[in-house]
Amino acid sequence: MTRVVTLKIDDIDATGREDETVLEVALEHGIQIPRLCALEGLTPVGACRLCLVEIEGTGRLLPACTTRVAEGMVVKTNSERLRKYRRMTIEMLFAEGNHVCSVCVVNGRCELQDLAVRLGVDHIRIPYLYPKRAVDASHERFALDPNRCVLCTRCVRVCGEIEGAHTWDLMSRGIDSAVITDLHTPWGESDTCTTCGKCVQVCPTGALFEKGMAVGEMTKRASFLATLAASREDGR
Ligand code: FES
Helix, strand or coil: CCEEEEEEECCCCCCCCCCEEEHHHHHHHCCCCCCCCCCCCCCCCCCCCCCCEEEECCCCCCCCCCCEECCCCCEEECHHHHHHHHHHHHHHHHHHHCCHHCCCCCCCHHHHHHHHHHHHHHHCCCCCCCCCCEEECCCCECCCCCHCCCCCCCCHHHHHHHHCCCCCEECCCCCCCCEECCCCCHHCCCCCCCCEEEEEHCCCCEEEEECCCCCCCCCCCCHHHHHHHHHHHHHH
8 A cells, every 4th residue: 555655845745655756746736846867657767867955864966857755854945055066067967069040940948948047057168069960850750859969868758668669769979969859860861750750749858849930939738748647547
């Protein structure tokens, strides 16, 4: 039987099931935690580290999206230390890619851009790397611009877990990490892609987009996921 636990999040008395994460319980109590890789309906992977929280008695910062709640836990989600870490993480994401918002299809609707604004990132203190990454526009309806990819792996997970196609995957390590289709074949030549567009809808930035969209024109709707996940639960 799943037990209910009580804990404190930002001085608010909270209750949650022991199989829930800190992020889930925080959201249920109206507490927002910055995040890029977590998305309701997908398995959390703790990839972006933006949701790091302080937990009393633990020296390390822990990701709220993958850490389970426990009885008596005391959690801080918005200390100066956390805000500093989050700003630095956002700065590193900007420096690592080519995020030129003024020429991006999701300008004004981008989760990375929103977080940067919310966290007060108005300049980057580390050198830009200006990587040269080729755009894959071989698909008839969609395109991938890896210059804007933050490696959140939402596309990989939605394709594997929800669509069941497993077209997307990650290759390489460190600075060379990239999302790829099939065995690194052009997206348009993929044998597994069903052209469902789920990957495009859950991508938090302009890395995946529909062809024919002008600057600031692309609106994404990831809300289908929670509905799909809930209806599958009901059907069990
Ligand atoms: S949202 Fe938790 S690590 Fe990305």
